[in-house]
Amino acid sequence: xxxxxxxxxxxxxxxxxxxxxxxxxxxxxxxxxxxxxxxxxxxxxxxxxxxxxxxxxxxxxxxxxxxxxxxxxxxxxxxxxxxxxxxxxxxxxxxxxxxxxxxxxxxxxxxxxxxxxxxxxxxxxxxxxxxxxxxxxxxxxxxxxxxxxxxxxxxxxxxxxxxxxxxxxxxxxxxxxxxxxxxxxxxxxxxxxxxxxxxxxxxxxxxxxxxxxxxxxxxxxxxxxxxxxxxxxxxxxxxxxxxxxxxxxxxxxxxxxxxxxxxxxxxxxxxxxxxxxxxx
Ligand code: C2E
Ligand code: CA
Ligand code: CA
Ligand code: CA
Numbered sequence: 007x008x009x010x011x012x013x014x015x016x017x018x019x020x021x022x023x024x025x026x027x028x029x030x031x032x033x034x035x036x037x038x039x040x041x042x043x044x045x046x047x048x049x050x051x052x053x054x055x056x057x058x059x060x061x062x063x064x065x066x067x068x069x070x071x072x073x074x075x076x077x078x079x080x081x082x083x084x085x086x087x088x089x090x091x092x093x094x095x096x097x098x099x100x101x102x103x104x105x106x107x108x109x110x111x112x113x114x115x116x117x118x119x120x121x122x123x124x125x126x127x128x129x130x131x132x133x134x135x136x137x138x139x140x141x142x143x144x145x146x147x148x149x150x151x152x153x154x155x156x157x158x159x160x161x162x163x164x165x166x167x168x169x170x171x172x173x174x175x176x177x178x179x180x181x182x183x184x185x186x187x188x189x190x191x192x193x194x195x196x197x198x199x200x201x202x203x204x205x206x207x208x209x210x211x212x213x214x215x216x217x218x219x220x221x222x223x224x225x226x227x228x229x230x231x232x233x234x235x236x237x238x239x240x241x242x243x244x245x246x247x248x249x250x251x252x253x254x255x256x257x258x259x260x261x262x263x264x265x266x267x268x269x270x271x272x273x274x275x276x277x278x279x280x281x282x283x284x285x286x
Pocket of ligand 3: 186187209210
């Protein structure tokens with residue numbers, strides 16, 4: 007048993023070692039990718055009750071010549087632990103604003119579609135955040151009213167006074183805020199209402215569990231009802247089936263995002279969708 011314990015340890019140690027190596031490689035490649043053209047953004051539509059696109063969320067993609075396609079769930083943690091998320095965040099924001107200007111804002115609708123960009127808690131906590139956003143808006147001449155920032159609960163709950171100050175500054179600039187991945191801390195809707203937040207995005211895990219758990223549907227119903235009572239807009243992410251859509255409509259949720267409508271799209275593809283409705 008002792009022998010086996012030892013070899014298990016060695017195996018574990020080797021695996022740990024190689025995973026540290028892999029992480030270092032990823033980090034090195036990520037750093038080199040900054041400022042090149044390995045990153046791009048795809049845009050996933052947000053759809054209203056009438057099947058019209060009211061905006062989209064920018065989702066980062068990394069196409070590394072050495073490593074291939076790396077999904078954000080893999081590179082964002084590395085970017086955060088290395089601090090490279092800050093220059094990366096500036097790059098992807100610039101890029102998303104430019105593409106939106108070029109393809110989407112040019113269209114002549116009455117209601118201009120809103121662009122949502124993700125901020126990790128690390129980015130939101132950074133002292134330069136507000137200045138960075140301001141600079142990106144000025145550089146591209148982007149209308150702040152058409153920008154929404156998606157921030158997770160943990161991002162604003164860590165240092166609440168500081169967070170409130172930043173959110174107020176962003177709000178004064180005209181930028182709006184959505185709480186991303188909402189749903190694990192139900193009680194904090196009460197806290198969120200003290201912040202200048204416009205939108206609650208219900209985490210897709212609740213929809214995934216709809217079929218298996220009655221509790222999930224009770225929770226979504228409660229979140230939607232309470233959010234509306236508190237004056238928030240509610241967006242459901244990860245809508246994949248008609249059953250889920252019907253459930254959400256019945257529960258009073260009016261904005262949807264998910265594979266049922268579209269996956270994240272190249273900007274030209276998104277732009278071509280504005281003239282169509284997803285359902286009559
Ligand atoms: P998120 O902000 O919660 O984004 C939703 C994720 O769900 C996206 O994954 C999206 O492609 C995926 N998704 C959309 N519709 C469906 C659906 O119907 N079913 C399912 N199962 N999934 C769906 P993606 O693009 O891989 O991004 C993963 C996460 O990486 C994002 O989660 C976000 O936290 C982070 N991320 C992506 N782009 C950026 C970025 O530019 N900056 C930062 N800081 N984080 C980013
Ligand atoms: Ca998001
Ligand atoms: Ca999510
Ligand atoms: Ca997330």
